[in-house]
Amino acid sequence: MAAFDLSTWTRLPWEFWALLFFIFGSMVGSFLNVCIYRLPRDLSVVHPPSHCPHCSYQIPFYLNIPILTWLMLGGKCANCGARISPQYLIVETLTGLMFLGTWARFGDLDNLGSSLLVTLVFCILMAGLLVATWVDFEHYIIPDSITLGGIVAGFFLSFAVPQVHFTDGRIEALKDSLIGIVFGWGLLYAVLRLGKMAFGQKRIRLPEGTRLHFSETGITQSGSDEPETPYQDLFFRESDKLRMKARTVELPDRCFFETEVVLQPTLLKIGNEEMDPSTVPSMEVVTEEVIQPQEAMGFGDVKFMGAIGAFLGWKGVLFCITVSSVLGSIVGILLILIRRREWSSRIPFGPYIAAAAVLFLFGGRAWAENWFRTGQLLP
Numbered sequence: 001m002a003a004f005d006l007s008t009w010t011r012l013p014w015e016f017w018a019l020l021f022f023i024f025g026s027m028v029g030s031f032l033n034v035c036i037y038r039l040p041r042d043l044s045v046v047h048p049p050s051h052c053p054h055c056s057y058q059i060p061f062y063l064n065i066p067i068l069t070w071l072m073l074g075g076k077c078a079n080c081g082a083r084i085s086p087q088y089l090i091v092e093t094l095t096g097l098m099f100l101g102t103w104a105r106f107g108d109l110d111n112l113g114s115s116l117l118v119t120l121v122f123c124i125l126m127a128g129l130l131v132a133t134w135v136d137f138e139h140y141i142i143p144d145s146i147t148l149g150g151i152v153a154g155f156f157l158s159f160a161v162p163q164v165h166f167t168d169g170r171i172e173a174l175k176d177s178l179i180g181i182v183f184g185w186g187l188l189y190a191v192l193r194l195g196k197m198a199f200g201q202k203r204i205r206l207p208e209g210t211r212l213h214f215s216e217t218g219i220t221q222s223g224s225d226e227p228e229t230p231y232q233d234l235f236f237r238e239s240d241k242l243r244m245k246a247r248t249v250e251l252p253d254r255c256f257f258e259t260e261v262v263l264q265p266t267l268l269k270i271g272n273e274e275m276d277p278s279t280v281p282s283m284e285v286v287t288e289e290v291i292q293p294q295e296a297m298g299f300g301d302v303k304f305m306g307a308i309g310a311f312l313g314w315k316g317v318l319f320c321i322t323v324s325s326v327l328g329s330i331v332g333i334l335l336i337l338i339r340r341r342e343w344s345s346r347i348p349f350g351p352y353i354a355a356a357a358v359l360f361l362f363g364g365r366a367w368a369e370n371w372f373r374t375g376q377l378l379p
C-alpha cells in the first residue's frame with residue numbers, strides 16, 4: 001500500500017507538514033484552554049465537555065473548529081451571546097504557531113520518520129510549557145499534572161524517541177533524561193534553599209504595643225489611617241506565611257499570651273495549636289514585629305525544572321537555570337525602572353524557565369553543544 005510507504009509521504013512538500021502541524025497545534029490548543037482553566041481548580045479535563053460558562057450550551061463537535069469558530073462567532077456564545085474570552089483564540093493560535101515552529105526547527109524531509117517523532121515529542125513539551133506559563137501567571141502555581149506528569153512523560157518519551165537526546169541509543173537517552181531530572185530538581189532545590197538564606201525574610205518593625213486586627217478579608221493596624229491590607233496582596237501560594245511573636249492573641253472565644261502566631265492561607269498556628277483560618281472570623285494580635293519569609297520561587301518550580309531535565313537533559317537544565325535567572329533579572333529591573341512594581345512584589349518564576357526552555361530548543365542547544373565541545377562562548 002502506497003500510504004504505508006514512507007517514500008510516498010516524503011514526496012509531500014514541506015509546507016504540507018507545516019500546515020498539518022499548525023492545524024494539529026490549534027486543536028491541541030483547544031484542549032490546553034480546558035487544562036488552563038480546570039487544572040488549577042482540580043477539575044477533570046475530560047468531563048464535562050467544554051461548554052459556554054453562562055448557558056452551558058455545548059458547541060457540537062462538527063462546528064467546534066479551533067480559531068475559526070471563535071472568529072466566526074465574533075467571540076460570542078452561539079446560543080446566548082455571552083462574550084467568550086479572547087484567551088481561547090490566543091491559546092489556539094499560539095499553540096498552532098508553536099507546533100509549526102517546532103516542525104520548522106526539527107522537521108527534515110530527508111529523514112522524515114525520525115524527524116516527525118522528534119517534532120512530536122518537542123510539541124508535547126511546548127504544550128506543557130504553555131500551560132505551565134499561563135497557569136503560573138494566573139495562580140502562582142504550576143499543577144503537579146504538568147510538572148510530575150512532565151517528568152514521567154519526558155522519561156518514557158526519551159526511551160521511545162532517543163533522537164530527542166541526539167542519540168540512537170535508548171539506554172543512553174534514558175540516562176541523559178534521568179540525569180536531567182535529578183540535576184534539574186536538585187540544582188533548583190539548592191537555589192531555592194540558598195535564595196531563602198540570601199533573601200531571608202522581610203521584617204516589619206512596629207511600635208511597641210501595636211494592635212493588629214485580622215478580619216476575614218485582610219489586616220488593619222489599630223489607630224492607623226492606612227487602609228486594610230488584603231490577604232491576596234500578602235499570600236500568593238499555599239506555603240506563603242506571616243510570623244509574629246505576639247504579646248497577646250485574642251480570638252472571639254479565647255486569649256493567648258506570649259506566643260508565636262503563624263498565618264498561612266489554609267493554616268493558623270497559635271503556639272502549638274493548629275486551626276483552619278476560615279473558621280476564625282476575627283483575631284487581634286499585639287506585636288512589635290511581623291516577619292514575612294521571602295520566596296523567589298516555589299517548590300512547583302523545582303518540579304518544573306525536573307520535567308525540563310527529563311526532556312532536555314542536564315545541558316538543557318544548566319542552560320535554562322542560567323538563562324531564566326538572567327531573563328528574570330532583566331525583566332525585574334525593567335519593571336522597577338518603569339515603576340510598574342516594587343522590589344518586594346513578585347512575578348512567578350515559571351514563565352522564565354519556560355521561555356529559557358524554548359530558547360534552548362530554538363538555538364540555545366546548538367550554542368550549548370558548541371560551548372561544551374570547544375569551550376568557546378561564540379561559535
Ligand SMILES: [Zn+2]
Nearest residue numbers: 052055077080
Ligand atoms: Zn452561552
